């Protein structure tokens with residue numbers, strides 16, 4: 001197919017013009033050919049008429065000459081003696097013939113006898129019968145293959161004594177002189193029809209004389225009466241080829257003009273098409289450029305449709321460029337804050353180079369983010385984060401501060417060592433923690449940070465950001481302000497996936513077990529309960545830290561089977577304890593994730609129904625705070641079933657009194673961070689006291705965790721704490737050790753406790 | 758007229774010789790019934806006398822024509838050709854029965870020609886082609902030429918069985934043939950015979966030359 005518009009147009013116009021030319025040729029051809037034909041026919045007729053006049057003249061001359069000769073007295077004298085003296089008649093005939101200028105001469109006697117010159121061709125036998133005695137007889141006569149015009153005049157003396165017949169040849173020379181009369185090159189031919197067959201007698205030229213090979217011609221035929229009834233025809237012909245030659249030259253001219261016109265038109269169409277296709281080609285290439293992300297404008301001067309198209313195209317290109325820029329901006333920026341987003345940051349990080357030291361990525365996370373967001377709203381939170389991002393901006397930053405997600409901001413900077421990076425981040429935290437006003441409201445921000453070094457072997461920007469995020473989690477878990485990424489603590493991320501598979505296997509294979517940490521009742525000196533803590537002895541990796549695989553189980557959705565196993569095992573252990581005569585309530589930690597899981601309810605119902613005296617469920621304060629309404633609902637259901645609830649790690653996070661009072665818990669476990677290094681009559685002691693009083697005020701027993709020395713225990717006892725847990729009393733131990741401890745050492749411990757109280 | 762002048766003379770002689778004779782009247786007509794003049798009628802058979810004299814025959818030239826157009830004479834008759842025109846004439850005949858040539862002779866002159874043989878002599882003038890005449894030389898005892906009404910009349914034709922023949926210079930068929938018929942001539946009274954003859958051309962067509 002034709003691909004180029006230029007060719008299409010040229011072909012279209014050329015084709016149309018060609019059709020018109022053909023139509024003209026069809027219209028002109030008959031007119032021209034008819035006129036040429038008629039002109040030729042007119043010439044033929046004129047020649048034919050001229051021939052007739054000429055022939056009549058010649059015949060008349062011959063007739064007169066013959067008639068006069070027939071009356072010659074001497075001749076008549078000879079004729080009268082023809083029978084007796086034919087020799088004289090023969091010489092007389094020759095004499096007359098020469099005198100007249102004829103070619104043949106005969107004497108026909110009334111009885112049909114013919115006297116002829118010696119060697120003359122003989123006359124047709126029937127000829128004498130066609131002669132009349134009253135007047136001359138004239139016409140064509142064919143003797144052998146030669147035609148004559150002949151006149152037979154009666155010889156009267158004074159009665160008829162014979163006829164004198166004289167003839168002149170109708171030969172080729174005659175035909176030649178005849179055609180010389182015509183202004184057009186015709187061909188003359190004399191024919192005789194004999195028995196329906198045309199016999200050639202003479203012609204003006206050899207060409208075209210053969211009737212079998214006659215070319216198409218215009219023919220004018222004139223009959224010449226024979227003297228004895230012979231049928232002679234003069235045929236004038238004009239070859240059509242010659243007749244139509246002028247027409248052919250006209251048609252040739254027409255064809256030439258047509259071809260010239262076609263060429264001119266083709267060139268014009270080509271030029272026109274080029275004027276059209278050039279801007280179109282420009283548009284096409286501009287379109288391709290857009291495909292490649294280059295927004296070239298098309299330069300078109302014309303004001304026609306193409307020009308308008310080009311203008312529209314330019315407008316469109318501008319609009320697309322603008323929109324693309326917007327989309328690119330949106331793709332690279334966080335909508336709420338206007339800060340660069342993670343993609344933008346990682347791209348910048350990939351391009352980042354530094355002359356000195358290494359590049360570090362720091363992730364800064366605000367504390368109590370959901371609370372702040374709930375308090376000031378999403379819009380102001382966005383502005384808050386944007387303001388914090390501005391504070392984090394540094395001239396030597398290798399990438400602009402970006403929002404990673406939620407409350408997380410990410411920065412990148414160069415530092416010579418991890419210590420320097422830690423220092424830089426601490427300074428950044430200081431900057432962020434400066435009081436800030438958003439919408440006229442003063443907000444105090446507290447934050448923690450984790451960082452990781454870029455360009456560690458095998459690390460890219462993305463993994464650096466991830467490791468910094470993990471470092472932040474590690475900082476939060478460790479309650480430190482800034483934490484470097486600890487690969488050891490995090491474990492091998494690649495191995496962690498298989499760890500979950502191993503964990504599920506371990507639940508079945510018995511590599512999991514529960515360690516128990518008893519709770520000592522400071523009022524009675526007895527052990528009221530014990531907290532069941534999951535332990536995993538991995539066949540290859542040894543002891544796996546619970547915070548690693550529990551967190552992973554939470555994140556990977558395996559926390560329910562894990563908790564289910566713990567619950568079932570805790571029930572078994574409790575039964576074992578009971579069987580050993582040790583009636584201890586076993587506490588089981590419930591992940592905050594499960595508080596949103598309706599199927600967990602069924603697990604409780606299935607495994608622990610009615611064991612309300614044997615079990616206690618510990619829920620961290622933060623687990624409740626993440627989604628208080630849902631957690632409240634779930635906890636309410638557990639409480640309705642009669643299970644005692646314990647609030648774990650109280651004081652480590654946001655301690656909201658309003659929620660605290662709503663939780664139907666019987667026990668409040670104070671976080672070890674509040675307990676560690678407790679001194680009497682300090683601010684901490686005062687805070688702890690009010691907390692203990694608060695717990696009591698809400699009808700809860702208060703448990704202190706992480707008691708490591710006797711002084712702390714003493715202070716807590718003094719503050720009215722109900723129960724104690726910690727290394728001072730007992731580390732978490734396997735069930736047999738617990739039983740042994742409770743049977744053997746428990747008394748010593750309780751005694752010591754009582755002594756310190 | 759000349760002939761008429763002599764017929765009463767012959768008749769007297771005949772009656773003198775033989776009292777047994779009758780008049781014969783012959784009419785010549787075309788098949789269409791038109792009278793044909795200048796036909797020669799002869800009556801033949803044994804006769805005691807002849808009605809045609811040997812001398813005194815005249816074929817004059819007058820008004821560029823021969824007169825009479827047809828003359829019938831007996832063999833051996835001499836015919837004079839007086840020229841009464843102001844022009845000369847060159848009278849000739851190529852007829853085998855009696856060819857002759859009278860070279861140019863002027864007004865008032867005359868020439869004579871003797872015709873010994875029976876036959877037809879076609880006469881022309883070499884100067885004036887339209888001038889034509891015929892002399893019929895016959896040995897029949899009785900001969901006459903039809904007048905303008907196509908009638909030839911004979912007086913005192915001797916009785917007996919005789920043949921009557923008619924000839925015309927432009928008759929169809931052989932030029933020398935005659936149309937004949939046997940007829941018994943009675944001893945007295947008259948006989949009328951009618952012949953139908955076809956001629957080729959109008960009588961004066963020869964003048965086309």
Ligand SMILES: [Cu+2]
Pocket residue numbers: 845846847882883884885888
């Ligand atoms: Cu004459």
